[in-house]
Amino acid sequence: xxxxxxxxEDLREPVRANYNVDVSHYGYRGRFVPPYLRMKARRLPxxxxxxxxxxxxxx
Numbered sequence: 001x002x003x004x005x006x007x008x009e010d011l012r013e014p015v016r017a018n019y020n021v022d023v024s025h026y027g028y029r030g031r032f033v034p035p036y037l038r039m040k041a042r043r044l045p046x047x048x049x050x051x052x053x054x055x056x057x058x059x
Contacts, residue, residue, distance in 0.1 A: 001039075001040055004043075005043050005044050005046065006041040006042065006044070007041060007042055007043075007044055008040070008041050009040045009041060009042060010038075010039070010040035011037060011038070011039055011040075012037070012038045013036075013037055013038075014038055015030070016029075016030030016038070017030040017031040018030065018031075019024050019031065019051060
């Protein structure tokens with residue numbers, strides 16, 4: 001995603017663990033392995049102009 005011009009703003013593992021359910025329930029599996037990652041990303045605007053590099057100011 002980052003190579004394609006996106007910026008990751010948030011990355012989360014949703015909490016699916018439930019300690020009060022039967023072994024056949026998906027909440028039981030959530031105690032060991034998170035089911036997926038939730039990503040929030042946005043694309044940076046493309047600029048065609050070449051930006052001039054700024055010089056470092058030293059006193």
